Amino acid sequence: MAFAFIFPGQGSQFVGMGQALADAFPAAREVFDRVDTALEQKLSDLMWTGEVDELTLTANTQPALMACSLAAMAALDAEFGVNITDAKFVAGHSLGEYSALAAAGSLTIEDTAKLLRIRGNAMQSAVPVGAGAMAALLGASVEDAEAACAVGSEKGIVQIANDNATGQIVLSGEVAAVEAAAQAARDAGVKKAMMLNVSAPFHCDLMKPAADAMEGALAEACILPPLVPVVNNIQARPISDPDDLREDLVKQVTGRVRWRESIEWMAGDGSVDTFAEPGCGKVLTVMLRRIVKGVSGNQLDTPDALKAFAKEIKG
Incomplete structure (x- = not known):
């Protein structure tokens, strides 16, 4: 073993x-x-x-x-x-x-x-309270998440924070950018994209x-x-x-x-x-x-x- x-x-x-x-x-x-x-x-x-x-x-x-x-x-x-x-x-x-x-x-x-x-x-x-956010993408591949981040980045900083498991990826960054990325993921057919209740936007720039x-x-x-x-x-x-x-x-x-x-x-x-x-x-x-x-x-x-x-x- x-x-x-x-x-x-x-x-x-x-x-x-x-x-x-x-x-x-x-x-x-x-x-x-x-x-x-x-x-x-x-x-x-x-x-x-x-x-x-x-x-x-x-x-x-x-x-x-x-x-x-x-x-x-x-x-x-x-x-x-x-x-x-x-x-x-x-x-x-x-x-x-x-x-x-x-x-x-x-x-x-x-x-x-x-x-x-x-x-x-x-x-x-x-990061000042309220300036950052995180979102979980369920059923998404890394490529799906990166494509969503590319859309969201037009609004500010957003990137993959956690590649946790197959179909479980977390995004992090500025609120508007994360929200835009989450919406882009939904529009692309990702199973679920939900904002998380977190105290700070961890693992991002x-x-x-x-x-x-x-x-x-x-x-x-x-x-x-x-x-x-x-x-x-x-x-x-x-x-x-x-x-x-x-x-x-x-x-x-x-x-x-x-x-x-x-x-x-x-x-x-x-x-x-x-x-x-x-x-x-x-x-x-x-x-x-x-x-x-x-x-x-x-x-x-x-x-x-x-x-x-x-x-x-x-x-």
């Missing part, structure tokens, strides 16, 4: 996230404590008993999702003997790439939490101020070679050189999340037949079914799920 860990991005959060892991496993609890200390905030309290509106603030959501993923990884290792080096690759969706790097030993948990706090604040403040902020923050961060290769969002191929990882984390802020291609590569050239999603929910596990056939997906968000996965891996 060849497997990869895939780490979720924004949208998987919910109040109560990770509490079952912290209650069941001391190693998981330690991860939450380390993140709380690094941020000088009881983020774990917000995650478990806080208000959903505060949890969904980008500056809180990003480190919270990372903490949940790394808590699951710590418990897998300490309680069940499943180590990151048992995996062939790691990958993460948007902010999940930071979780992947921390899991693979490239970043410390503390540095990852601080970087994601900077990233969350920078992305939220990069409007995020340039956030990319600049991350370039400065990452320049000072210690990034080590990962223990297993990281299939990153920018190249959709395995990367291990710290300088390349650092450069692509900056590009990722304004660049396309090439998730479909990443999964296709791991399942194809990478020969991965099993994927495991540590942390929160099953967003990426569900996407798998739309991208490749014949692979196994595992959501690792409860003590029982961790135990079952470890049994599958270890036999």
Whole structure:
């Protein structure tokens, strides 16, 4: 069995996230404590008993999702003997790439939490409220989405933000441009084009101020070679050189999340037949079914799920 860990991005959060892991496993609890200390905030309290509106603030959501993923990884290792080096690759969706790097030993948990706090604040403040928008195109190909963006670009900035799965593409940019692109997609016969309720237009050129902020923050961060290769969002191929990882984390802020291609590569050239999603929910596990056939997906968000996965891996 060849497997990869895939780490979720924004949208998987919910109040109560990770509490079952912290209650069941001391190693998981330690991860939450380390993140709380690094941020000088009881983020774990917000995650478990806080208000959903505060949890969904980008500056809180990003480190919270990372903490949940790394808590699951710590418990897998300490309680069940499943180590990151048992995996062939790691990958993460948007902010999940930071979780992947921390899991693979490239970043410390503390540095990852601080970087994601900077990233969350920078992305939220990069564009004035109401100036940006995102839209999901369902049933669209990349070519359909690019054609829609070409029409929308007459109104301003609009580009593909996420190539999530076969027939699931997200656009991002200025409001008028995204609306025009969504309408162009409908006119072209795309199954569904709907505006999304988001706090900012992520992964487009409007995020340039956030990319600049991350370039400065990452320049000072210690990034080590990962223990297993990281299939990153920018190249959709395995990367291990710290300088390349650092450069692509900056590009990722304004660049396309090439998730479909990443999964296709791991399942194809990478020969991965099993994927495991540590942390929160099953967003990426569900996407798998739309991208490749014949692979196994595992959501690792409860003590029982961790135990079952470890049994599958270890036999």
